Amino acid sequence: MSLFGVLRKLPSFNAIHCHINFLGRIARQQPYSMYQPFVKEPTYSIEKLDQLIESGEAKKREFVPVKAARSDHNVSVFHDELTSKFINMVMEKGHKEVATKLVETAYMKIKQMQLAKYYKATTDAERAEIELNPIVIFHKALENCKPVLQLTPIKRGGATYQVPIPITENRARFLAMKWMILESREKERTVHFPERLAYELLEAFNNTGKVVKRKQDLHKQCETNRAYAHYRWG
Amino acid sequence: MIRFSPTETITNTFRTNELDPINHRKDHDGRFYSISQSVKKQLFSGGGLPKEYKELSETLNGLSIMVRKPAIELITYLNKTNFDAPVNRYVLYGKTGSGKSVSLAHILHYGSNAGMVLVHVPWVPNWVRFPKGCTPSVIHPNKYDHPIESVEWLRHFSTQNGPLMQKLELKTTETYAWSKREMTAVGSPLSELIDLGMNRAKHATDCVSALLCELKKAALSKRCRVLVVIDGFNSFFSPKSRVRREDKSIVLPTEFVLTDAFLSLTRNDWNNGAIVVSVDASAHPSELRESPLPRYQLGKQGFEHLDPFIPIEVPNYSEKEFHSQIDYYVERNWLQQPKARTERGRAELSFTSGNHPLSLMKLVAPY
Numbered sequence: 001m002s003l004f005g006v007l008r009k010l011p012s013f014n015a016i017h018c019h020i021n022f023l024g025r026i027a028r029q030q031p032y033s034m035y036q037p038f039v040k041e042p043t044y045s046i047e048k049l050d051q052l053i054e055s056g057e058a059k060k061r062e063f064v065p066v067k068a069a070r071s072d073h074n075v076s077v078f079h080d081e082l083t084s085k086f087i088n089m090v091m092e093k094g095h096k097e098v099a100t101k102l103v104e105t106a107y108m109k110i111k112q113m114q115l116a117k118y119y120k121a122t123t124d125a126e127r128a129e130i131e132l133n134p135i136v137i138f139h140k141a142l143e144n145c146k147p148v149l150q151l152t153p154i155k156r157g158g159a160t161y162q163v164p165i166p167i168t169e170n171r172a173r174f175l176a177m178k179w180m181i182l183e184s185r186e187k188e189r190t191v192h193f194p195e196r197l198a199y200e201l202l203e204a205f206n207n208t209g210k211v212v213k214r215k216q217d218l219h220k221q222c223e224t225n226r227a228y229a230h231y232r233w234g
Numbered sequence: 235m236i237r238f239s240p241t242e243t244i245t246n247t248f249r250t251n252e253l254d255p256i257n258h259r260k261d262h263d264g265r266f267y268s269i270s271q272s273v274k275k276q277l278f279s280g281g282g283l284p285k286e287y288k289e290l291s292e293t294l295n296g297l298s299i300m301v302r303k304p305a306i307e308l309i310t311y312l313n314k315t316n317f318d319a320p321v322n323r324y325v326l327y328g329k330t331g332s333g334k335s336v337s338l339a340h341i342l343h344y345g346s347n348a349g350m351v352l353v354h355v356p357w358v359p360n361w362v363r364f365p366k367g368c369t370p371s372v373i374h375p376n377k378y379d380h381p382i383e384s385v386e387w388l389r390h391f392s393t394q395n396g397p398l399m400q401k402l403e404l405k406t407t408e409t410y411a412w413s414k415r416e417m418t419a420v421g422s423p424l425s426e427l428i429d430l431g432m433n434r435a436k437h438a439t440d441c442v443s444a445l446l447c448e449l450k451k452a453a454l455s456k457r458c459r460v461l462v463v464i465d466g467f468n469s470f471f472s473p474k475s476r477v478r479r480e481d482k483s484i485v486l487p488t489e490f491v492l493t494d495a496f497l498s499l500t501r502n503d504w505n506n507g508a509i510v511v512s513v514d515a516s517a518h519p520s521e522l523r524e525s526p527l528p529r530y531q532l533g534k535q536g537f538e539h540l541d542p543f544i545p546i547e548v549p550n551y552s553e554k555e556f557h558s559q560i561d562y563y564v565e566r567n568w569l570q571q572p573k574a575r576t577e578r579g580r581a582e583l584s585f586t587s588g589n590h591p592l593s594l595m596k597l598v599a600p601y
Contacts, residue, residue, distance in 0.1 A: 076582060076586075077571060077573035077574045077576070077578065077579040077582055078571055078573075078574060078600075078601050103600075104599070104600035105600070107600040107601065108599045108600045111293075111568070111570065111600075112293050115293055115294070115295075115567060115568075116293070118567065119295040132567050132570055133570040133571070134570065134600070134601070135570075135571065135601070
């Protein structure tokens with residue numbers, strides 16, 4: 001059997017059809033993935049590869065099968081994984097170039113707005129406080145938007161209750177990005193997505209704005225529904 | 235420093251405090267010199283700097299132009315010109331986005347400092363591709379006027395040359411009859427002609443033609459020195475335009491009155507001046523963008539009009555210029571990514587942009 005056959009398999013429906021306990025959900029290992037479970041994600045960052053070689057880890061990984069490289073994986077100095085993920089979420093119908101352009105325009109606008117403040121500031125102390133790096137702002141803004149709990153609908157005795165449950169890191173990141181994008185899409189005719197996104201990111205960076213408010217509303221809802229928390233276990 | 239002050243001592247290698255373009259020489263190559271707000275407003279408020287470049291200069295808190303070889307070459311020639319001989323014509327050519335318009339802006343500043351009357355067309359395709367309303371000319375049969383564009387251009391001319399025109403006090407040498415009752419007599423000041431054009435859009439185009447004619451005569455009689463700077467000159471010979479007659483046939487740019495006026499001024503039948511022109515592939519429709527070279531871009535008609543001319547290539551950045559540009563972006567806090575500021579980052583930027591100025595600007599913009 002070829003290597004390709006070993007690594008990839010025809011889509012089997014075993015994982016989907018097996019009975020999954022809804023409440024005791026364990027992290028599934030990508031049931032729709034074309035790869036066998038033992039195939040590892042590639043490491044493509046030059047620094048990480050150097051680290052692996054130095055520490056001796058590279059020797060152990062010599063014969064471990066690795067997934068194919070994705071088109072957004074690159075060793076550019078401008079590469080940021082979180083930005084890549086975000087661009088994928090902004091993308092519609094596979095138009096990656098459009099999505100990249102939108103997000104990069106938003107970054108440029110963030111820089112423009114922050115530089116305007118920077119050059120207006122009069123003292124060194126004021127200037128030191130202004131963050132100019134759009135990627136740093138993006139990371140911090142997402143952190144500020146990530147919820148800590150989420151609500152899930154659970155049926156008990158004919159009524160459906162919104163029960164607060166813990167949230168995984170991936171889900172929190174997903175919700176933060178999703179809310180950010182949805183907020184930036186609501187617009188007036190003249191204000192386009194990149195500009196709106198830039199404003200939202202800057203507001204979230206300062207812990208204000210609509211997306212942070214949405215997270216806080218979710219937390220408040222979780223707080224008011226804490227009485228139902230035990231429904232999680234029946 | 236926040237706003238670069240010209241009197242501050244220069245400690246970095248990518249700037250120069252030689253603010254007068256007349257004195258720019260080979261050792262200033264790759265260095266930035268700053269242009270004050272007042273000069274920028276005077277020279278470029280009607281156009282002349284590319285849109286993205288202008289916006290970037292406003293973001294970075296000050297207009298600084300890099301002194302590059304094409305401009306230095308031109309300045310050397312202009313400083314050594316024998317103004318008694320017929321005018322020399324210089325043609326800047328190069329790929330789109332290689333820095334022709336900015337070089338022309340540099341030369342414009344030079345001309346302003348050297349006391350030359352500036353005849354500046356910021357971007358000819360604006361008249362050919364996006365005319366705001368062409369009307370058939372009354373005086374010239376089968377030709378077309380640009381009333382709105384002519385008014386704008388006269389305003390631009392008077393802003394650029396305001397103080398100089400007041401000093402020179404040039405007078406008309408002919409009578410111009412605009413209608414049965416309106417006329418501009420011989421010996422009236424040129425400013426009257428300009429004002430008439432700015433107030434009466436109907437006669438504005440003919441005012442422009444008259445003004446250019448007068449300036450040519452004034453230069454011939456040594457009353458003033460004229461510098462003609464035209465960006466996108468090949469658009470005058472474009473095979474298409476957006477102007478149509480009633481029968482939907484296209485009006486060629488050679489049938490514009492403005493074209494005749496500027497072509498007459500760019501002929502070498504006068505002296506005491508200089509003509510600097512640029513040809514760009516983006517000034518032509520997409521079918522004519524195969525080569526950036528002057529002969530191809532000008533076409534047979536344009537080439538025969540401008541021949542003989544001195545072609546000056548505007549190439550991509552040299553290594554020194556590239557590093558200077560990155561230094562400038564870093565110092566102005568535009569290139570933010572810490573990894574990009576390293577040697578590896580610079581190598582990557584140099585490779586992915588190909589040292590092409592516009593590509594570099596676009597790559598650095600989001601980060």
